[in-house]
Amino acid sequence: MHMYTEIQGGITAPPGYLAAGIHCGIKRYKKDIAVLFSEVPAVAAATFTTNRAAAAPVLLSREILNTAQSIRGIVINSGNANACTGDRGMDDARSMIQTVTEKLGVSADQMLVSSTGIIGEYLPMDKVTTGITEAVKTLARDQNTAAAEAIMTTDTFTKEFAVRFRMNDTDVTIGGMAKGSGMIAPNMATMLAFVTSDIAISEALLKRALKTGVDRSFNSISVDGETSTNDMVLLMANGTANNILIDQANTTEFVLFSNALEYVLTTLAKMIVVDGEGATKLIEIEVNGADSELSARAACRAIGNSNLVKTAIHGEDPNWGRILVALGYSGVPFDPREVEIYFGSVPVIGKNYTINFNHDELRKELSRDQITLTVNLNRGDGFSKFWTCDLSKEYITINAQYRT
């Protein structure tokens, strides 16, 4: 089905990358410091949270990336988001970069920093500094899963994925790790993803591929519809595949890479949805026939963020009315009489509100762990997919019972 071969190895699947994940004591028992390092300089692209209360590591990494020609990697801690921490937070983030670059023997603008966890508390810098020093010592190709563990907060499983594909006569690899889960305060469920490749590609095209890929993956999922202070997606390409540099968008090579990247990002994004707090079902929403991809995505988002749709699916209720209402307030142009809605392959409502479905088939469809809602607006070519999870009582339990 895919021309991409799924392989093991996560972020160190592509040659030239090393990883580390250790416990330094920010959290009581679990791993809390990760380092990702490329043995050679890599071009990089990143997307950061648009939240105005962006955390210190986000502000600092954005600043570094704005001027750096290449980078070598990133240091990440979990257990503390270093958010809402003012000037001292900025100093602490700078100090993390200083420690990791000194130990690695690279210049201070070659590494980025990322944090996730409690907000409004200062980092325990003695532990963090010792931890980074230890982590650098353990950097190795086989430490990808340790790194994936060290970035977790409320996640219940590590999220890693990698693919390899043939491009002309070269093997190209893309690997990644992510963390997500619904927000649980004071651990904000920061959505973090770190993706590596050995491809040789220009920075401009790497940015372009990442933007499209993130729009179609991490920007097309919703666990609870909120953005955090620390969200970040980083993509590095270190060129060790030795392919001819990709610097034109209208080439087979760029399309091949972009599609593979989208596949990796989408797979990681779906893992985040499946691990949503209290989630029991993965809901895939497909909107076809919208005026544009943007409209289709807005329609998907309105449906996917609707508490009522999410609760109906939890209750296995084929409630097409709630879907139509969400479409109605999405701001997307459509004529309700033209709308067709399917649950899986079972039509639920047709044009002119024609209701004609097989209850048994529908009941069976709704009992699955993965449910696809397909909506056709019958207007244009706009198409988008979106992933969300159902809303269960467990979500309330997790989020109401935590005490700050």
Added chain:
Amino acid sequence: MHMYTEIQGGITAPPGYLAAGIHCGIKRYKKDIAVLFSEVPAVAAATFTTNRAAAAPVLLSREILNTAQSIRGIVINSGNANACTGDRGMDDARSMIQTVTEKLGVSADQMLVSSTGIIGEYLPMDKVTTGITEAVKTLARDQNTAAAEAIMTTDTFTKEFAVRFRMNDTDVTIGGMAKGSGMIAPNMATMLAFVTSDIAISEALLKRALKTGVDRSFNSISVDGETSTNDMVLLMANGTANNILIDQANTTEFVLFSNALEYVLTTLAKMIVVDGEGATKLIEIEVNGADSELSARAACRAIGNSNLVKTAIHGEDPNWGRILVALGYSGVPFDPREVEIYFGSVPVIGKNYTINFNHDELRKELSRDQITLTVNLNRGDGFSKFWTCDLSKEYITINAQYRT
């Protein structure tokens, strides 16, 4: 505190209005047809849902109100929203108006129509026609509560409020009834409000007062953040108070009326919030110091629609981080270091993220049934209030267990 005297009588508190509320069989046992009628022609203003899947009665009432100089009232049914019902739904809505205007002996463009309940099903028109005929026969000044009952869907109590105030040497009365509650499908929790006054006022100023009042009341509440196919607020003024016609905005009289109207609308809106599905606490959100009232309202809405804030309050958790994060993605300009947050009168976070509160006081504040969250952005004069309820497991139970 207020110069307005709270009185009994709801929508028939102002002279010249009659009401009816009866059971016709759309619902199994409960009242489902209401009529509101002014003995003399009244100027009217209304706001309708912006949902693109607006129901037939909304489309028809909007059309009538666009051209009518005055109206006499409205016929309302509950139990069936007449939404997503296509041409037949439009015919049914027209038929309801035809029946009620014939029985009342007024012309067909003098009455409006409104529906709430199940969507995607046709009205049982035989029952509805008989019901309207019966309702008209029972029209009386003391039937206000019967009417308020007849517009309920999942509401657990009737929502009525009326005030009287002195304007120069005249008594002026404003009365209203509403229905709300979270959406429960296929009964969409349409938010309906019908407000009457005996004031003499120009249509232009009535519209203006309603727009401001609705923005500060029904548009400043959230139960589950969704808009329905049938939302409508109607305001009628029949002039029986015999005051000198108000036709200038910059007069004491207009300000007096506008404030009284806002008080009535706000009181009804809060009743809807309190009756939210599974709600155990009324949350009042105040944002001060924003760039504008619009910014303040957007900030309020982001906080009030946040599942995480609502769940935290349910768990009596003073989670200022979630409030700051919601502010961060609201799109409203602010500097997080300038933000101050209070729970009740207890400061939770001050400028530069200063945390310094008395845990016991805070715990006491959070245990109340009504909680005020005050946020000061310390930028400008923009101020807004917003009301929402907490998010409990009961919400999930109600919305997941219903079977269409």
